[in-house]
Amino acid sequence: MQPTTHAFPExxxxxxxxxxxxxxxxxxxxxxxxxxxxxxxxxxxxxALRDQGRDLxxxxxxxxxTYLEAFEGKVTEQGGxxxxxxxxxxxxxxxxxxxxxxxxxxxxxGKSMISEEIGINxxxxxNGLTPIETDLGEYIIQLRREPPSHIIAPxxxxxxxxxxxTFRQAHTDLPADRVLDEPKVLIAEARQxxxxxxxxxxxxxxGANIMVAETGSTVIVTNEGNGDLTxxxxxxxxxxxxxxxVVPTLEDAALVLRLLAxxxxxxxxxxxxxxxxxxxxxGDLDGPEEFHVVLLDNGRSALLGTEFQDVLRCIRCxxxxxxxxxxxxxxxxxYGWVYPGPIxxxxxxxxxxxxxxxxxxxxxxxxxxxxxxxPMRIPLPKMMRHWREKEFExxxxxxxxxxxxxxxxxFARRPALYHAATKMAARxxxxxxxxxxxxxxxxLAQGWTRHRDMPAPEGRTFQQMWAEKKAAEKKGTR
Amino acid sequence: MADTRPAPRVGLFxxxxxxxxxPTVGFAAVKLLEDAGCTVEVPASQTCCGQPxxxxxDRATARDLARSTIAAFEGFDHVVVPSGSCAGQIRKHYxxxxxxxxxxxxxxxxxxxxxxxxxxxxxxxxxxTDTGARYDGTITYHDSCSGLRELGVKEQPRRLLAKVxxxxxxxxxxxxxxxxxxGTFCVKYPDISNRxxxxxxxxxxxxxxxxxxxxxxxxxxxxxxxxxxxxSAVRVRHVAEVLAGVTDTPPIGEPIKSGRA
Ligand code: SF4
Numbered sequence: 001m002q003p004t005t006h007a008f009p010e011x012x013x014x015x016x017x018x019x020x021x022x023x024x025x026x027x028x029x030x031x032x033x034x035x036x037x038x039x040x041x042x043x044x045x046x047x048a049l050r051d052q053g054r055d056l057x058x059x060x061x062x063x064x065x066t067y068l069e070a071f072e073g074k075v076t077e078q079g080g081x082x083x084x085x086x087x088x089x090x091x092x093x094x095x096x097x098x099x100x101x102x103x104x105x106x107x108x109x110g111k112s113m114i115s116e117e118i119g120i121n122x123x124x125x126x127n128g129l130t131p132i133e134t135d136l137g138e139y140i141i142q143l144r145r146e147p148p149s150h151i152i153a154p155x156x157x158x159x160x161x162x163x164x165x166t167f168r169q170a171h172t173d174l175p176a177d178r179v180l181d182e183p184k185v186l187i188a189e190a191r192q193x194x195x196x197x198x199x200x201x202x203x204x205x206x207g208a209n210i211m212v213a214e215t216g217s218t219v220i221v222t223n224e225g226n227g228d229l230t231x232x233x234x235x236x237x238x239x240x241x242x243x244x245x246v247v248p249t250l251e252d253a254a255l256v257l258r259l260l261a262x263x264x265x266x267x268x269x270x271x272x273x274x275x276x277x278x279x280x281x282x283g284d285l286d287g288p289e290e291f292h293v294v295l296l297d298n299g300r301s302a303l304l305g306t307e308f309q310d311v312l313r314c315i316r317c318x319x320x321x322x323x324x325x326x327x328x329x330x331x332x333x334x335y336g337w338v339y340p341g342p343i344x345x346x347x348x349x350x351x352x353x354x355x356x357x358x359x360x361x362x363x364x365x366x367x368x369x370x371x372x373x374x375p376m377r378i379p380l381p382k383m384m385r386h387w388r389e390k391e392f393e394x395x396x397x398x399x400x401x402x403x404x405x406x407x408x409x410x411f412a413r414r415p416a417l418y419h420a421a422t423k424m425a426a427r428x429x430x431x432x433x434x435x436x437x438x439x440x441x442x443x444l445a446q447g448w449t450r451h452r453d454m455p456a457p458e459g460r461t462f463q464q465m466w467a468e469k470k471a472a473e474k475k476g477t478r
Numbered sequence: 479m480a481d482t483r484p485a486p487r488v489g490l491f492x493x494x495x496x497x498x499x500x501p502t503v504g505f506a507a508v509k510l511l512e513d514a515g516c517t518v519e520v521p522a523s524q525t526c527c528g529q530p531x532x533x534x535x536d537r538a539t540a541r542d543l544a545r546s547t548i549a550a551f552e553g554f555d556h557v558v559v560p561s562g563s564c565a566g567q568i569r570k571h572y573x574x575x576x577x578x579x580x581x582x583x584x585x586x587x588x589x590x591x592x593x594x595x596x597x598x599x600x601x602x603x604x605x606x607t608d609t610g611a612r613y614d615g616t617i618t619y620h621d622s623c624s625g626l627r628e629l630g631v632k633e634q635p636r637r638l639l640a641k642v643x644x645x646x647x648x649x650x651x652x653x654x655x656x657x658x659x660x661g662t663f664c665v666k667y668p669d670i671s672n673r674x675x676x677x678x679x680x681x682x683x684x685x686x687x688x689x690x691x692x693x694x695x696x697x698x699x700x701x702x703x704x705x706x707x708x709x710s711a712v713r714v715r716h717v718a719e720v721l722a723g724v725t726d727t728p729p730i731g732e733p734i735k736s737g738r739a
Binding site: 009012013016325326329330362363364365366367368369371372385387388389390391392393397398401402405406408409411412413415418419422425426434435436437438440445447448450451452453454455456457458460461462463465466467 | 492494496497498499500501502504505520522523524525526528530531532533534535536537539542543546623624627628654655656658659660661662663664665666667668669670671672673674675699700702703704706707727728730731732733
């Protein structure tokens, strides 16, 4: 997917004037917010679990090589294969190679953000294979040829009516006069269509929410059960996951699962939690003949030991975007690539570079709501600030803004001059504005006055009035 | 028995927005502190806490301003700030900014530990339960982000407001959601900021309150500016003005009638 992250302001403007999208955004995030809060309130130890989650991942990141090698050892021991991939290109090649080797034509896919990150669908298609998304949301956006707008709810930006329209256009073999007015009916139709495809698939690709080092298992959570069919029915199961997803033990996996479901959807547990450990063993009733794990770095290891390391604790629950007022205003597509919301504003500059993604860490008020709910206690605003520092060092901030701030900084370092200047500014603005108490337009402040008035200052600075008051008191006591 | 402890010596960090826009808030803060038995001083060498530079990624300027603020406020028992955002900068970010500067790290820690947001200082440190003010009106209260999430300022203003005679508080739905100010954010991304403040003013209108209060000038200027642009009659004030009973200055964004300038 070609990123349009550099065009964030234009993307945002488009999103803000898209009435259909705005209607969806006006209600959808609130549902997530309320359900998460209820789930967190019901669990007295939730805050303690968050601390444990943070500590667990910090420990893993400090010993990443050990756990990844242990994981690989266990996968191999069970007859599976691990493919180490440094870049998205290597991962695409690895997956295509596996598909080619078994002569695959149709590939079913469970929901996976990493597969979006590496653009595997386009790659498979370009090479003559047919990838089929089996998660309902992913299936819908695949039909629409759109990227996901949310990391756990890919079709977050769509209304029921949008989905109905999409299905009518795509499923032309079904009666045109069928009634499709309820989510239940839509889901049933998708099931019916997908069922056939599951049977045809030669390879099933899933992501992994967790990899367990002690057993070599990969774990996925879904609410539709599509993941299970994706990985059990085809002959070959390919897991695509990044290196930060490993945890040492099953016990640790349970901790992540408890945090994940509550933070993501407010559930105590997702409807399906599936552990996959190697290919089918003799005597197993089902399971794939081959089990592959494509283990991708794609820039993660470069963050280790930097001020951005903490972001690798992310378990992709989506809580940060559900609570983000900027995401709530513009939706996910405005972010221009795979990861939207606060996690995107930290990850995209890491994956695409600050030149492409520099707007995102700036498009935040640092309100801190994301950090307040992040189950892994990732200091997202702090990391966005670190990206701003990188941009500042490279002189990438808008020139007018930098000049203004530099001038202000120069004055602020010189208290006497600063107070003289503020005194003049307050006086001028105060005199001009006192009639109305505010300005509808101000030169150099159009960004502000385009949408709101600028209240007028009182006319004198506090420092000035305080000095006068103190002088008068001194005189009085003399 | 009379309290024989010496009055706590408080340094007031005015903040640049209060200094330039609304000295009334500074005087309200002084009154609240003096009424609570403090001696208040205002160092003339203070300018800005440096947050705009810090948030623009300009660490060098932020560090410089942190150092000069630390120097300006050495020697006070407490430093009090009528803003959660600037207090948060000093309390949470100064120690981090200067952690690797051996000459300043300890001084930054020391200032951090003594610095408080105004309202929480009154309640949590001084134990004030009633400021003895009167305000005839129905107010609603917006929790500014930094005060709320960096410093835990939530119940403190509500407790004191509950004691103000004549005042009714109608809670604001979504009071904890950002108003869209965000410093330079509001001019860098004006359209997004506008959508956020629009949602806020709609919620404010829904409360039927005649007055909006908050503890941070940035948010107040943003919300007042939007309310006035929309033609709203809601009066906007800093919470300190109401708690101190200093309400002779017109509300934020309203015309100045007396000839004080
Ligand atoms: S950053 Fe935190 S809140 Fe956001 S998706 Fe990752 S774990 Fe969830």
